[in-house]
Amino acid sequence: MGTKVVHTRGDITLVTGVIGADTHIVGNRILSMALEEAGFKVVALGALTPADEFIKAAIETAADGIMVSSLYGQGELDCRGFRELCIEAGLNDILLYVGGNLVVGKQDWADVEARYVDMGFDRAFANGTRVEEVIDTLDEDFAARAGGIA
Amino acid sequence: MSRGRNLALLIDFGSTFTKLRAVDLDTSEIIGSGQGPSTVATDVTDGLHAALGDFENQIGDLPEFEHRLACSSAAGGLGMVTVGLVRELTAEAAKQAALGAGAKLTGAFSYGLTPDDITEIEAQAPDIILLAGGTDGGNADVILENAGRLAASAVACPIVVAGNREATPDAQAVLEKAGKPVTVTANVMPEFGTLDVEPARDAIRKVFIDRIVHAKGIDRASDMFDAVLMPTPAAVLDGAKLLSDGVPGTPGLGDLVVVDVGGATTDVHSVASGAPTVEGAIQHGLPEPHCKRSVEGDLGMRVNAHSIAEAAGLDVIAAAAGVNVGRAGEMLDTLSGDIEHLPKAGSEEARFDQALAATALGLAVTRHAGSLSIVQMVTGPASVQTGKDLSAVGTLIGTGGVLAQGENPAATLAAGLADPAQPQSLKPKAPALLLDSEYVLYAVGLLAAIDPEAALTFGLVHMHAVGEE
Numbered sequence: 001m002g003t004k005v006v007h008t009r010g011d012i013t014l015v016t017g018v019i020g021a022d023t024h025i026v027g028n029r030i031l032s033m034a035l036e037e038a039g040f041k042v043v044a045l046g047a048l049t050p051a052d053e054f055i056k057a058a059i060e061t062a063a064d065g066i067m068v069s070s071l072y073g074q075g076e077l078d079c080r081g082f083r084e085l086c087i088e089a090g091l092n093d094i095l096l097y098v099g100g101n102l103v104v105g106k107q108d109w110a111d112v113e114a115r116y117v118d119m120g121f122d123r124a125f126a127n128g129t130r131v132e133e134v135i136d137t138l139d140e141d142f143a144a145r146a147g148g149i150a
Numbered sequence: 151m152s153r154g155r156n157l158a159l160l161i162d163f164g165s166t167f168t169k170l171r172a173v174d175l176d177t178s179e180i181i182g183s184g185q186g187p188s189t190v191a192t193d194v195t196d197g198l199h200a201a202l203g204d205f206e207n208q209i210g211d212l213p214e215f216e217h218r219l220a221c222s223s224a225a226g227g228l229g230m231v232t233v234g235l236v237r238e239l240t241a242e243a244a245k246q247a248a249l250g251a252g253a254k255l256t257g258a259f260s261y262g263l264t265p266d267d268i269t270e271i272e273a274q275a276p277d278i279i280l281l282a283g284g285t286d287g288g289n290a291d292v293i294l295e296n297a298g299r300l301a302a303s304a305v306a307c308p309i310v311v312a313g314n315r316e317a318t319p320d321a322q323a324v325l326e327k328a329g330k331p332v333t334v335t336a337n338v339m340p341e342f343g344t345l346d347v348e349p350a351r352d353a354i355r356k357v358f359i360d361r362i363v364h365a366k367g368i369d370r371a372s373d374m375f376d377a378v379l380m381p382t383p384a385a386v387l388d389g390a391k392l393l394s395d396g397v398p399g400t401p402g403l404g405d406l407v408v409v410d411v412g413g414a415t416t417d418v419h420s421v422a423s424g425a426p427t428v429e430g431a432i433q434h435g436l437p438e439p440h441c442k443r444s445v446e447g448d449l450g451m452r453v454n455a456h457s458i459a460e461a462a463g464l465d466v467i468a469a470a471a472g473v474n475v476g477r478a479g480e481m482l483d484t485l486s487g488d489i490e491h492l493p494k495a496g497s498e499e500a501r502f503d504q505a506l507a508a509t510a511l512g513l514a515v516t517r518h519a520g521s522l523s524i525v526q527m528v529t530g531p532a533s534v535q536t537g538k539d540l541s542a543v544g545t546l547i548g549t550g551g552v553l554a555q556g557e558n559p560a561a562t563l564a565a566g567l568a569d570p571a572q573p574q575s576l577k578p579k580a581p582a583l584l585l586d587s588e589y590v591l592y593a594v595g596l597l598a599a600i601d602p603e604a605a606l607t608f609g610l611v612h613m614h615a616v617g618e619e
Contacts, residue, residue: 015289021525023532041287043342048432048534054234061288061342
């Protein structure tokens with residue numbers, strides 16, 4: 001599967017979902033709707049999505065990015081090995097974002113972010129991040145990628 | 151004798167027998183039936199003549215028929231191979247489309263086809279290949295690669311392409327360039343999580359009518375009937391759909407399940423949305439077709455009698471039949487050795503045969519129906535449903551020789567009901583139990599194509615409440 005040279009948001013397919021045994025769907029639904037409204041093609045898997053289903057959906061839809069939500073504090077366990085699973089499935093350079101209540105308790109955000117980046121996520125977003133910020137970041141990251149390829 | 155009567159002759163070219171039902175569409179009566187051997191391997195007309203002879207012995211000279219329609223599962227049925235991308239997604243959708251078209255699946259492939267896969271497909275020599283892969287706007291590479299590999303193979307059968315629409319013209323071109331007959335139809339999964347299997351199903355049926363009927367030599371008898379409309383399992387599914395849906399002015403039975411316990415396989419057809427009935431249940435996985443057919447290739451009363459025992463345990467079946475395990479093993483060998491074997495009424499063997507049928511039927515319905523699992527959340531337990539919830543289905547219909555001729559069809563059919571010991575299985579809880587004791591469901595499906603109203607009335611009259619048949 002070759003990397004697409006991306007021109008506009010409409011060429012970009014994003015898979016969204018809430019990972020693990022997590023039923024908190026509201027924030028993820030708001031994000032999915034906002035992404036769709038912003039012009040992205042969105043494949044919304046909803047709540048209770050195991051890691052492998054994100055990846056299977058990304059293969060079938062030739063997705064450019066996966067946006068993982070986790071709200072119930074077990075994100076670190078659920079997201080472990082996510083990048084490796086993508087590589088195993090041939091999704092070598094897919095963009096991976098994660099966001100939500102990513103850890104239990106009050107922890108230093110820089111630490112949390114670093115742990116998720118170590119796991120292979122391109123970006124981690126703290127609780128309370130506005131969707132506009134996510135969309136701006138997506139635009140930047142895809143622009144950088146398109147520039148890098150051309 | 152028949153001037154002015156609206157008569158139809160419905161023929162089933164089966165794998166073992168050629169069967170006929172003659173129906174008066176005005177009165178819903180079966181005016182006669184006949185049976186002959188299946189002679190597709192030599193000359194299909196021999197078996198049909200024999201069946202017509204049998205029919206004439208019962209009612210005298212053949213009347214004039216308004217309609218003469220046939221379905222066929224002879225010569226191996228409609229053998230199909232499906233190819234998709236992700237096993238649980240487009241590969242599963244392709245499988246559902248082929249099963250709904252009445253096919254006998256000999257192989258279901260996912261991801262890129264390997265040289266070994268191609269060798270296997272060539273050896274299976276399917277009648278039709280269904281090639282899918284990628285949502286619209288999704289992955290295009292794999293379906294194109296697979297088209298290229300099929301193009302380079304020795305496979306000569308028609309190929310139905312039902313994948314990513316952007317990739318389809320190129321897939322078609324590469325296959326046609328290699329001389330493969332290609333039919334293009336809509337994507338089985340146009341969007342992620344959306345099944346659209348009807349166009350592929352219809353395309354498969356059309357290829358079956360246009361090419362396969364001829365390839366199998368069934369059209370040799372074509373002056374004796376008007377058309378072979380579909381494979382027999384598709385006729386049964388169409389019959390089930392009509393009985394469920396009804397026609398404008400005449401309501402049908404609503405959601406229903408049909409179980410067909412055969413010699414080699416057990417088929418289950420459900421016509422139901424399968425939406426959750428459990429309060430707050432979260433549905434998980436692909437949606438399933440409203441008209442869903444599943445085939446249990448390891449559950450058959452003769453050819454696969456041993457694998458029924460393997461799946462459920464011979465001791466369990468022996469206990470249900472009230473025989474010891476040693477004797478059960480002997481009877482299992484007798485039954486599986488002779489596909490036409492009919493146990494004597496009232497015998498120990500008949501009891502064992504019935505226990506075997508109940509086991510196959512129970513397993514097949516369990517596999518067809520969805521299931522519930524409880525997931526522990528931070529907020530407490532939640533129910534997650536996979537597959538179709540059939541618990542509220544109003545009707546369960548049994549068909550197939552072992553049910554029609556068996557000793558206690560009510561008990562056999564009851565094996566398909568929800569079991570309080572398995573609360574996670576979403577099988578029907580309290581449906582009406584009906585029996586297709588005259589083997590007419592295929593005829594209902596065939597008639598549905600020409601006269602749905604008469605077909606429905608006929609079907610409703612001839613599905614009998616168990617115990618009253």
